[in-house]
Amino acid sequence: xxxxxxVSYPPSSxxxxxxxxxxxxxxxxxxxxxxxxxxxxxYPYFAYASDPVNVHLDYGQFTATxxxxxGGANVDMVVSESGWPSDGNGDxxxxxxxxxxxxxxxxxxxxxAGTPKRP
Numbered sequence: 001x002x003x004x005x006x007v008s009y010p011p012s013s014x015x016x017x018x019x020x021x022x023x024x025x026x027x028x029x030x031x032x033x034x035x036x037x038x039x040x041x042x043y044p045y046f047a048y049a050s051d052p053v054n055v056h057l058d059y060g061q062f063t064a065t066x067x068x069x070x071g072g073a074n075v076d077m078v079v080s081e082s083g084w085p086s087d088g089n090g091d092x093x094x095x096x097x098x099x100x101x102x103x104x105x106x107x108x109x110x111x112x113a114g115t116p117k118r119p
Contacts, residue, residue: 002046009047009055037078045084045101049092060084061097062104 004020007013016024031038044060058064061084084101085093113119 002041002043009051009059039078039080041081042079043083045092049089052092057097061100062108063100 002008004016004024005014006017006020007015015021028038030036044055047055048057048060056064082105084098086095086098087093
């Protein structure tokens with residue numbers, strides 16, 4: 001659950017809540033030992049919609065000229081689901097924003113550029 005994240009932005013400051021940390025501290029070493037990824041659902045929309053003053057739209061839409069480096073994890077993270085809603089929250093959810101996110105997300109995935117941590 002996204003509720004397990006105490007801090008999610010910027011990604012390099014990402015941290016689990018104290019409650020989740022006690023559980024994850026046992027899971028992450030096992031995943032790392034076996035070479036298994038931690039699968040996450042990535043919805044930058046939620047970060048942006050909850051704090052549009054500090055989380056910039058270009059971050060959430062893959063239009064930023066530089067991306068925040070993700071650091072700290074010894075486990076590969078794999079995106080299992082992602083998206084941007086097209087309706088339901090006023091100016092934060094429009095077909096145009098959803099289209100921009102989807103196009104840029106696919107462009108990033110098909111570029112095989114990787115992540116800032118693993119180019």
